[in-house]
Amino acid sequence: MAPRTSVTAPDYKNIPHSHCLPSSHRQVTRLFSKLSRQSLISLALQWLQKKNRDFCLPFLAGDADSEAEDYDAMYAPAGSHDELIEYYKALADRKGGRREVMDRILEGDWRNGISMFQLATAEIQHLLDHPSNLRWTAKRLARTPSIKYLEADMEVTDESEHLPRFQAQTFLANLAKELTPLMKAHYLLTKIKNPPITLLRVYVHDSPYSTEASLAVDSASVDGAKAVFFIFPHGTPHVWHSLATNLGQVVGDESRHLRDVVIQAIPKAFSKPSNRFQLVSTTFSARSLSALLNYRGPGKTNASGGGYSIFADTSFSQNAFDFITTRKPDGIEKAAPDHTNPLTVGNPAAGRAKRVLDDNETPEVKRRKDVAQGRFGSSARPDDGAGLERFEVRIDDPFPTTPSQAQHDGQSMDVDDIHQPSRQGRRGRRSLLDRSEAEQEEADEGDDWTPDVRLTFQGSHVFAGIRKLLEEGVIDGEKMPGWMTGEAGVTTGAIKNGRIRTKKGIPSV
Amino acid sequence: MATMEALDDEILAIRAQIASLHAHRANLGSILLSSPNLPTRLEHRPVAKEGLRKKAAKIVKTQSNRNHENIYRACAGVTAYKVKDPDPNAVDNGNVLGVRIEVAVGGKFVDTYHVLLNRPYPTRKTVLKIHKHTIPPCIPLQQLATRFLPAPQKDAVTPTEQDLLKFGRCLRKELVAWHLRTNAVVKLRAEAGLPDEKDTRDVEMEKNPYGTVLNAFAGDSDEDSEDDGIDKTPPGPPRITDIGANTGVSEINFAWSNGQTGTMNVTKDGRIEKAVVRSKQGAHLVELSRRATGRIEGLVERLAS
Numbered sequence: 001m002a003p004r005t006s007v008t009a010p011d012y013k014n015i016p017h018s019h020c021l022p023s024s025h026r027q028v029t030r031l032f033s034k035l036s037r038q039s040l041i042s043l044a045l046q047w048l049q050k051k052n053r054d055f056c057l058p059f060l061a062g063d064a065d066s067e068a069e070d071y072d073a074m075y076a077p078a079g080s081h082d083e084l085i086e087y088y089k090a091l092a093d094r095k096g097g098r099r100e101v102m103d104r105i106l107e108g109d110w111r112n113g114i115s116m117f118q119l120a121t122a123e124i125q126h127l128l129d130h131p132s133n134l135r136w137t138a139k140r141l142a143r144t145p146s147i148k149y150l151e152a153d154m155e156v157t158d159e160s161e162h163l164p165r166f167q168a169q170t171f172l173a174n175l176a177k178e179l180t181p182l183m184k185a186h187y188l189l190t191k192i193k194n195p196p197i198t199l200l201r202v203y204v205h206d207s208p209y210s211t212e213a214s215l216a217v218d219s220a221s222v223d224g225a226k227a228v229f230f231i232f233p234h235g236t237p238h239v240w241h242s243l244a245t246n247l248g249q250v251v252g253d254e255s256r257h258l259r260d261v262v263i264q265a266i267p268k269a270f271s272k273p274s275n276r277f278q279l280v281s282t283t284f285s286a287r288s289l290s291a292l293l294n295y296r297g298p299g300k301t302n303a304s305g306g307g308y309s310i311f312a313d314t315s316f317s318q319n320a321f322d323f324i325t326t327r328k329p330d331g332i333e334k335a336a337p338d339h340t341n342p343l344t345v346g347n348p349a350a351g352r353a354k355r356v357l358d359d360n361e362t363p364e365v366k367r368r369k370d371v372a373q374g375r376f377g378s379s380a381r382p383d384d385g386a387g388l389e390r391f392e393v394r395i396d397d398p399f400p401t402t403p404s405q406a407q408h409d410g411q412s413m414d415v416d417d418i419h420q421p422s423r424q425g426r427r428g429r430r431s432l433l434d435r436s437e438a439e440q441e442e443a444d445e446g447d448d449w450t451p452d453v454r455l456t457f458q459g460s461h462v463f464a465g466i467r468k469l470l471e472e473g474v475i476d477g478e479k480m481p482g483w484m485t486g487e488a489g490v491t492t493g494a495i496k497n498g499r500i501r502t503k504k505g506i507p508s509v
Numbered sequence: 510m511a512t513m514e515a516l517d518d519e520i521l522a523i524r525a526q527i528a529s530l531h532a533h534r535a536n537l538g539s540i541l542l543s544s545p546n547l548p549t550r551l552e553h554r555p556v557a558k559e560g561l562r563k564k565a566a567k568i569v570k571t572q573s574n575r576n577h578e579n580i581y582r583a584c585a586g587v588t589a590y591k592v593k594d595p596d597p598n599a600v601d602n603g604n605v606l607g608v609r610i611e612v613a614v615g616g617k618f619v620d621t622y623h624v625l626l627n628r629p630y631p632t633r634k635t636v637l638k639i640h641k642h643t644i645p646p647c648i649p650l651q652q653l654a655t656r657f658l659p660a661p662q663k664d665a666v667t668p669t670e671q672d673l674l675k676f677g678r679c680l681r682k683e684l685v686a687w688h689l690r691t692n693a694v695v696k697l698r699a700e701a702g703l704p705d706e707k708d709t710r711d712v713e714m715e716k717n718p719y720g721t722v723l724n725a726f727a728g729d730s731d732e733d734s735e736d737d738g739i740d741k742t743p744p745g746p747p748r749i750t751d752i753g754a755n756t757g758v759s760e761i762n763f764a765w766s767n768g769q770t771g772t773m774n775v776t777k778d779g780r781i782e783k784a785v786v787r788s789k790q791g792a793h794l795v796e797l798s799r800r801a802t803g804r805i806e807g808l809v810e811r812l813a814s
Contacts, residue, residue, distance in 0.1 A: 042718050052722075124719040162649040163757065168723040192720035196756070199720065235647040235756020298756055300622070300643035307595060308625065308641045311607075317621040320582040320611050323543070324535045325572045374595050482596030487641070498598025 010208035014176050015186035017055040019212045020113025023106040027226070028114045031122055032106060037098040039125050044088045044105055047118055048081050055117035058084060058109040075108030084109060116215075120188035120201050123227060123244060127199075128192070132288035134229065134242040138296040141237045141267060144276040163237050164270045164277055166198070171269050175202075178265035183258065184210045195293055200230040201244075204258045228259050230266065231289075235298040239266060239279065283492040287389050294386040295489050306463075306487025309379035364473075371477035372470045375485050380463035387461030388491055393483065394435070395455070396496045398448030435494075462486075542572035582611050583618075587677040592625060601628045605640060608673075610681045612688050619688055624650075624680065626658075626673075633661050636669050647757035648683050686777050690758035693779060693805045697761075700809040701749040749809065761805075763812070769794065771801065771812075779805045 021028050032040070047056035061077040078084045091101060110118070127133065141164050168189055179185055179202075186203040204226050207214050227244040243259055267277040286292055294301050300312045310316040361369075379386075435452075459465050463486040470477045475484075481498045482488075488500040495501070541547075548569055556562045582588055587610050594603035608624045622644055626637040637658055644650045657676035661669040698706065747767035754761045754775075761781075763771035768789025773781045784801035786794040800811050 039718070046718065121719045121722075128719065162652055163647065165760075166755075172724055187724060189723040190720035191723055198723075235645065237646060298645060298647065300645055302646060304623070304641050304643045311623040311625070311641070312643045317609060317623070319618045320579050320613075320621070321618050323572075323576060323579055324539045325542070325568075325575050478595070479597055481598050482594070485596075487596075499596075499600070 011210055012180050013184070013210045014180065015116055015184055015203070015205055015210050015215065017117035017186070017188075018057075018115050019186070019210075019215055020115050021119060022113050022216050023111055025114075025216065028106070028119065031119065031126065032102050035098075035102075035122060035126055036129065037096065037101050038092075039129055040098065040101040040105065041088055041092045043118075043122055043125055044101070044109070045085060045092075046121065048085050048088070050081075052117070053081065055115050056110070057112070057115075059111050060084075075104060075111075078109065116186040116203065117188065120186065120203065120227075121190075124188070124190060124199060124201060127229065127244075131290065134244065135285060135287055136231070136240045136242045136289070136292055137285040138238050138240050138282045138292060139263075139279045140282050141239060141270060141277045142280045144278050163235070166232060166270075168198075174269035175265055178268050179262065182261055184208070185262075195289065196234040196298060198232040198234065200232070202228045202230070202262050204228065204255075204262065206254070206258060226255070228262050231292075233293065233297050236296065238282070238296045240292055240296065241266075283490040285390075285491055288385065288387060290385040291388055303489065304487075305489040306379055306482065306485030307375050307377045308487055309377040313378055365471075368471050368473055368477060372467050375470065375477055375480065376463070376467045380461075380467040380486060382461055382464040382468075384464075387464060388486070389458065389460065389462065390491060391457040391462045391486070392492045393455050393500070394494045395453040396450060396494050396501075397498070398450045539572060542569055543576055548573075582609065582621075583613075586611050587681050594627075599627075604628070606637065608677055610677065610684055612681075612684050614685075614688050614692050622684055624677075630661055633669065635671075636661050637671060637673065644680070644684070645756075648680070648687060650680070653679050653683070683777070686779070687758065690775060690777075690779055690805065691754075694752065694754045694758060694761060696806070697809055698752050701752055703749070703752060706753075746813075749812075761808075769797075771797070773801055773808075775805060781805055781808065 023029075035043070046052060048058065058081070059077050060081075061079050078087065091104075106114070114122075168191075172187055172189060176185075176187065184205040184207055186205070188201045188203075189198065190201075191198045205215060229242045229244055231240040232238075233240070241259075241263060243255065263279065267279045270277045282296060284292075284296060286295070293299070295305065296302060301309065304312045457466070463484075466475065466480075466484050466486075469475045470480065481495075483493065483495060483498075483500045488502070490500065493500040548566065551562060551565055551569065587608065590607045590609065592605040592607050594605050596603060599605075604627070606626045608626065610622045610624070612619045612622070623642060624639060624644065625641040627640040628634060628636065629638050630636050638660065639650075639654055639658065642650065653676060657672045657679065659669055659671065695705065698704075747765040747769060749763060750766050751764040752761065759775055759777075761773045761775060763769075763773070763786070765771075769786060771784060771786035773785075774783040776782050781802050781804070784798045786797040786801065788794055797812060800814070801808060803811065
C-alpha cells in the first residue's frame with residue numbers, strides 16, 4: 001500500500017469505515033479468535049459483497065507491488081472478488097477448523113489490515129452469537145418536562161408521538177456533533193430484524209486525531225473496553241447499553257468515563273428544540289438479551305412479571321371464539337402456547353416429560369406445585385431463557401420490635417452507634433442501593449429502628465431458583481412476599497411494607 | 510429408501526388425521542355439552558351412580574360458563590373481572606380489578622390485552638391505579654391514564670375524578686387501530702407482491718447476519734438489484750422492493766428498484782398525512798409524494814398509477 005502522506009493534525013472528523021487496524025493488532029486478533037468458523041466465513045462473504053467492498057478492501061493479486069511479491073506469502077493473493085467469494089463458499093461447504101479461516105482472513109486476504117467496518121461487524125456478529133456475553137443496563141428515554149408543553153403532552157392526539165422518533169441518519173449526525181469535540185469515534189448502526197432491535201456500536205478512540213496511524217497505536221492502558229454498545233428495541237422508549245468487555249474483565253475509570261460521555265450524548269441526539277429527552281434509570285440490568293426483551297422489550301411482558309405472566313400469554317385468556325372445554329390432557333391435543341423467543345434455545349419437551357412422572361407425587365408436593373403455579377404463573381421456568389443473574393433489594397421496613405426488646409431501651413442506642421460507622425466505612429463506588437438523603441431522613445424519623453438490610457440473590461436464573469425452592473418446600477409459598485416472584489420487573493429495588501417501592505406512574509411505560 | 514419415505518409420509522398423514530379427528534371430537538363434545546336441555550335431562554333421568562351425575566353436571570357447568578364468558582368477550586370487546594393478588598403484602602387485601610380488551614380484525618380473534626388496577630390509596634377508596642398491564646409500549650398508555658385515571662392530588666379539596674369506562678374505550682380504540690394499521694401494512698406488502706415479512710425474517714438473518722447497516726453511505730445502497738444479479742437499470746417501471754413500518758405503524762418506508770425511497774407519516778386512523786419520496790440522487794419527487802397522501806389502503810395502487 002502506498003505510504004500515506006496526510007498531515008497529522010487534530011480535526012473534527014469521525015473515523016470512517018475504511019480506516020484499517022493492522023491485522024496483527026491486539027484487538028483484532030483477540031476478537032477474531034473468539035469467533036466460530038461459521039461466523040468467520042459468513043462475515044467474510046458479507047465483506048466481499050459489492051455494497052460493502054469500499055470498506056473492506058481485500059488484498060488482491062493486482063494490488064501486490066513489486067517489493068511485496070518476493071516475500072514468500074503463505075497465501076497467494078486472489079485474482080478478484082468473485083474468486084474470493086467462491087473460495088469462501090467452498091470453505092463453508094467443507095469441514096475444518098476455525099483457525100484455518102481466521103489465518104486465511106488475517107494473514108491472507110486482509111493482510112493489509114482490518115477496517116473499522118470489519119471490526120465492528122465482527123464484534124456485532126460475536127454479540128449475536130453469544131447473546132448473554134455482556135452485561136446490559138436498561139434505561140428509558142423520557143421527555144424532559146417543560147411547563148409549556150406539559151399540557152399538550154398529556155393529550156393523546158393523532159399527531160402526538162409518545163415515543164422518541166428514531167431516524168438513523170439524523171440521530172447519527174446529532175450524536176457525532178455531540179461527541180467529536182471530545183473524542184474521535186467510529187459508529188456503526190445496524191438494524192436487526194430478529195430480535196427486533198437497532199444496534200449502535202461506538203468505537204471510542206481517545207485521541208485528537210482521526211488518522212489511521214493514530215488508530216493503530218496500541219494504547220498503553222490495559223483495559224480493553226473501547227467499544228460501547230447501544231440497543232434500541234423497536235417500538236419502545238428503552239435504550240440498553242453495555243461496555244464491550246470480556247466476562248469478568250475489570251473496566252478502568254477511563255473507559256467508564258468515556259462510556260458515560262457517550263451515554264450522555266444519546267438523549268441529546270434524540271432531542272429536538274422544544275422536545276427534549278433525558279435518560280432515566282429503570283433499575284434493571286441483565287446479561288441475556290432475551291431477558292431484556294422480556295422485561296424491557298416491545299412486547300406484552302414488560303409490566304406483567306411473576307404471577308401476572310399468565311395475562312401476557314394465552315394461559316388465562318384463550319381465543320374468545322374457542323368454546324371447547326373438553327380437551328383431555330393427553331399430550332397430543334395439548335395446545336402448547338410456545339412463545340418461542342428467537343434467542344432461546346429452549347427445549348419444550350423437557351417440561352412436558354416431567355409432568356408424566358407427576359402421577360405418583362404426594363398431595364403435599366402437588367399442592368406446593370399448585371401454589372408455585374399461582375405465584376409465578378408461567379414465568380420463572382429454568383428453560384425460558386429470561387433469567388436474571390442478580391437481584392438486589394434493600395429492606396426499609398422497621399425492625400420488628402419484640403416485647404423484650406422494648407424493655408431494654410439502651411440496646412437500640414448501641415445498635416445505632418454500630419449502624420453509623422458501617423455506612424461510612426464502605427469504600428468504593430456508591431451503590432445503587434444506598435439510601436438517598438431523603439430516604440435516610442425518612443428512615444431516621446420514625447421511632448422504630450430501621451437497619452440497613454440488603455439482600456442479593458445471584459445465580460443463572462434467580463427467580464427460577466426461588467420457584468424451585470418453593471416447590472421443594474424450602475420457602476412457604478403462601479407467605480412469600482410478592483417481590484420474590486420477580487413481578488416488579490426490576491433487578492434493584494427498595495422494599496417498604498413488603499412491597500417494592502415504585503415511582504409514580506405506570507410500571508414500564 | 511423410497512419405501513422409507515413412503516412410510517414416513519403415511520405416518521405424517523395418519524398423525525394429521527388423528528389430530529383433525531381429535532379436534533372434531535372436541536368440537537362435537539362441546540356442542541353436545543352446550544345443548545340447552547342437557548342440565549334438566551341430567552337431573553331427571555335415573556342414573557346408576559349419583560357421583561357420575563354430579564361429575565356430568567360439573568362438566569356441563571364448565572361448558573356453559575365458558576360459553577357465557579366467550580359471548581360476553583366477543584360482543585363487548587372490553588370486559589372486567591376480579592383478580593386476587595396472592596401477595597400477602599398486596600395493597601387493599603389483594604383485590605385487583607382486571608380489564609380485558611379483545612382485538613379482532615377481519616372477523617378473526619387476534620389478541621387479548623389486560624390492564625390490572627388496584628386501589629392503593631387508603632383514604633380514597635374509589636380511586637384506581639394501574640398495577641400491572643400487558644399493553645405494548647407503542648401504545649400511549651401513560652397519556653391515557655393521566656387523562657382518564659389521574660392520581661389524587663396530595664391536598665386537593667375536590668375529589669379526583671376518574672373515568673374507567675372512557676379509559677377502556679380509548680385504550681381499546683388505540684389497540685384496535687394499531688392492529689388495523691399493522692394489518693394494512695401486511696396487505697400493502699401482499700399487493701406489491703412482496704413476501705410476508707415473517708417468512709422472510711430467517712432468510713434475511715442468513716443474508717445479513719449482522720443486520721442492515723444503516724450508515725454505510727459510501728457504497729451503493731441499491732442492494733436488491735445487486736444481490737439478485739440483475740442489471741442495474743431494469744427495463745420497465747420501477748417496482749417496489751421493500752415496504753416496512755415501525756412497530757407503532759406511525760411511519761411507513763418504501764424502497765423502489767430504481768433507488769427511490771419514500772417515507773410516509775400515518776395517523777392513528779390509518780390516513781397517510783405526509784409523504785416524501787426522493788429519487789436516488791436525492792431530488793424530491795413532488796408528484797409521487799402528493800399521490801401518496803390519502804387512506805393507507807390502496808397506497809400501492811396510487812403510487813403505481
